[in-house]
Amino acid sequence: MSVQPHSSCRCRWAGIATLLSASLLLWGCTTPWGLRRQPAAPLGIGQESRQDPALSGDGRLLASVVERGGRSTVMLQERSSGKVLPLRHLRRQQPHSSPSLSWNGRYLALVVQQGPRRQAVIEDRANGQLHPLLLPAGREPQRLSLAPDARRVALEVLDNGQARVEVFDLSGLLEPDQAPGQPVSGGGLSR
């Protein structure tokens, strides 16, 4: 059975539709597709160059590369407040590049300079350990991406001048850094 709307009902619906259209139009003018823009948290040293952004899986933390004393240095901040978080091992070994964070930001992976070579490393912020990711001679890491749960890492390596992506399992090296509520397998620590 079909139900015909009553005329007063029809007017009410038309009013609601008009209001909705108007609010959608206004909303669309200010924030296309509902995007909300937010400047990156200030560094406290005025306007300066900032590159290589990386977000934790939950979007709470932002790592980026800034110039410190003429050297490209990774900086970790809370996105909402701009508060700078300490990194135990990363005051040296510049230039830093390609930071990547796990889900809760426990792990920060990046490429650093170790003597004449580029080297991929992971800092564990929970226990202060630094894990170098050792590659066979002749292969230099260029960029990397740490999986949010920290079970894998993808490295872009340069081998005889040719770029290639390789993926490695880290389950024997790191405890997982899961999103809250995710089941933990293999006896790892859920944070």
Place this chain on the structure above:
Amino acid sequence: MKPRALLAVALGLSSLLGGCLGGNLRPLQGLNLQLARGGTSHSPALSGNWLALITGHQGRDQVQLVNLSSSAPVPLLGLNRPDAQPLSITVDQRGERLALVRQREGRTELVLYRRSLQSLQAIPIEPAGVPRLVQLSADGRVLAVEVSRGGQWQVDLLTLP
């Protein structure tokens, strides 16, 4: 032996050696061999069960999304175009949202791709700037974009609905 076969053998051997020498890195050999056979690749992004990357074959770069369970690429209908050059790619943990910086018709643009809808949206950079690198949080809610603006590199943060 063909160069690609040689490369695969070399990769297999070096992966084995790497496993012994490095001690802490265990290569995903099947996936790595498959990636090596596909030509050059760069700009990896891992999230959940997904690896997004840019692959180059016969002088043409394109975005590829690999399901890590099967090591197989999945279709990205409407994303790759012959007149576009991808520069940076990122994916959320569900493999649903991909954000991409690409060059097309002399312009560099930031676009958001929704895989289930096969839809592509350009995201304007405001104030005006040139995007170079993009990263999406694993939950798919925040985009961080490296932008060249007024002769300086800056980072824009965008919250997605």
